Amino acid sequence: MDNLGIIDAVVAVVGVIVGIVVGRLIFSKDTKKRIEDAESQAQTIIKDAELRAETIKKEKQLEAKEKFVQLKAEHDKEVLERNKKVGEIENRIKQKENTINQKEANLDKQLKENLVIKENLNRQIEVVNQKRTELEKHQEEHIRRLEKISNLSSEEAKEQLIESLKSEAKTQALSLQQEIIEDAKQKANKEARKIIIQSIQRTAAEQTIENTVTVFNLESDEIKGQIIGREGRNIRAIEAATGVDLIVDDTPEAVVLSSFDPLRREVARLSLQRLVADGRIHPARIEEVVEKTRRQLEEQVMEIGERTIIELGIHGLHKELVRIVGKMRFRSSYGQNLLMHSRETANLCGIMAAELGMNPKLAKRAGLLHDIGKVPDEETELSHALLGAKLAEKYGENPAVVNAIGAHHDEMEMLYVISPIVQACDAISGARPGARREIMQQYIQRIKDLETLAQSYTGVEKAYAIQAGRELRVIVEADKVTDDESGKLSFEIAQKIQTEMTYPGQIKVTVIREKRAVNVAR
The missing domain is CATH 3.30.300.20 (K homology (KH) domain)
Structure with a gap:
């Protein structure tokens, strides 16, 4: 029995070894075949890539040749146009030379005529001097006769005459002064009305629609419960993170966001919109979404500022001033959107400056920035005009722009001509019907x-x-x-x-x- 067991064991071991050897042979054959297939595919891919690279190379060469031909044609055209302009300029110069020569000849002729006239005048002056001497003698004799007749000395008569003439002249001067003042007022008012009316007619403005509340619409009233949260924790978290009061009442499918700061209301509105769309509303998620929304709104503020200065054609504005301009979109003054008011003032300033023959770009710049003191990053005791002038000076604005900002409410002395233009356009924008609401x-x-x-x-x-x-x-x-x-x-x-x-x-x-x-x- 022991020998049989040993034989069976040996047979089993031999079988296992044979199985392992056979398996390895089969595996090596399969692996070799896969390697050959992979090499074949790699060769195919390389050939395709080489063909494609050659095709792309030829296409790029053709495009380069076409671009070279096009640029050469444009260069030849520019050279022809320049030669044509040079010829025109030479012709104009020749015409001006001929005109100048002709004027020189006319001046020589007039000079000779003036010499003749001067000689005649000298003769006439001599005659006038002789007549004046004779007249003075006659006047002295006449005065002596008058003194004998009136029993008054010449000094006394002069005093009486001077007093009467003074009173008469004073009356006439007052009358003439009043007439001159009235005439000047009429002409000045007429011209001012003309320029102001033209500026207003060429400016499109909107009616005031700003409010202190924002209504956030909901798909259903069931979402109100999620917004409120357990024992009101969600609504408290939203109010603490945004600084906005949420009013959840019986109004169907609506939540009211109340705040006097439009920027906070916008942050709250966008945050609520994302929270409701996501469905996950809890304090930690609320803080995360509000912070993310606030960062994105800062980017939006910069975009608004950049778009505004591009539309108005203002260049070289400091980035911080661009950000302040963008923040104006979320501020209002008596219900009038501050950015719309500033843009309207800038357009009016540009039109009025152009009508008066001044620099419209500088006037537009001052008009856009005149209210930047209304959106400060920190609280200050300065008025918005003086604060705006300080900010403009800090960020390297033109002295004329700084003065116009500080003087548009007469808090600084007006030192430049654009200052009263900005003041007038600010008043026009704020005083027009429908621009503002007052309490x-x-x-x-x-x-x-x-x-x-x-x-x-x-x-x-x-x-x-x-x-x-x-x-x-x-x-x-x-x-x-x-x-x-x-x-x-x-x-x-x-x-x-x-x-x-x-x-x-x-x-x-x-x-x-x-x-x-x-x-x-x-």
């Missing part, structure tokens, strides 16, 4: 301030602000204020309003003086 209380307070200011003057009986505060009518007491003082009072009130009050557009001050005599027949 009713502010409007009523401004009307009261106008009337109170007028009534503070001596002799004023009543004051009425009419035409929505565009005109102030002041009624004075005839016994205390003369006609001449009425004009002076109107000027003083207008100046005080201009220096002490802030208002859109302009205010017309009309002083009315009326003398009434009333009796009763019984």
Whole structure:
């Protein structure tokens, strides 16, 4: 039995060894075949690649030749055009030389004629001097005769005559001064109206639509529960991350985002849109989405700023100023979008400067940047005009642009001609119908301030602000204020309003003086 077991074991071992050898032979044959197939495919791919490379090379050579022929034709055309222009310039120069020679001949002729005229004038001057001497003698004799007749010395007569002439001249001068002032006002107002009307007519503007709330529409009311979250944790996380109040009420399929900062409202709106689309709404996800949205909005702000300056044709603006211009898109002033207002002011400035023969590009630049102080990165006590001038100076703007920004609310002295243009265009953009909304209380307070200011003057009986505060009518007491003082009072009130009050557009001050005599027949 032991021998049989040993034999079986040996047979089994031999079988395993034989199986392993056979398997290896089969595997080596299969591997060799695969290697041969792979080499064959590699050779095929290499040949295809070589053929394709040769084809591409020939195509590129043909394209290069065609491009060379085209460039050569364009170069020949430019050379012909330049030669033609040079010939035209030479012809113009020859014509100018002929004209100059002709003018020289005419000048020589006029010079000879002037010499003859000068000699004649000298003769006439001698005759006039002789006549003047004779006239002075006659005048002295006449004065002596008059002194004998009037029993007055010449000095006394002169004093009386001078006094009478002074009073008469003073009256005539006042009348003439008034006529000159009125004529100048009419001409200046007419020309100013013409330029302003042309500028306004050539500018397209929109109506104010800015609000302090944004309505976020939902597909269904079920999403409101996800936005609120368990025990309100999601809505608290959104408000904390964005700084915006979320109002979730009974309004169907809508959530109201409330904030006075449009940039925050936009961040909240875009973040909510992404959260609702994703479906995963929880505090950690909310913070991540809000931060990502804020970064993307910063990029969008730069794009808006760059697109704005390209559309207006403004070049070389500092990147930080471009970013500030983009931020204006998310700010409003009395409901008027700040970027739209600045673009409108820039276009008006460019048109008005062109009409006046000035640099329209510089005026456009000042008009676009005049309100950059309204979108500061940090809180400051400076007014927006002075802060804007400081920012413009910091980022290397032209001194004329800096002065126009700081002086458009009369907080700096106007040193350049474009400064009053920017001030006028800013007022036009803000005061036009439909441009801005004002809170009713502010409007009523401004009307009261106008009337109170007028009534503070001596002799004023009543004051009425009419035409929505565009005109102030002041009624004075005839016994205390003369006609001449009425004009002076109107000027003083207008100046005080201009220096002490802030208002859109302009205010017309009309002083009315009326003398009434009333009796009763019984």
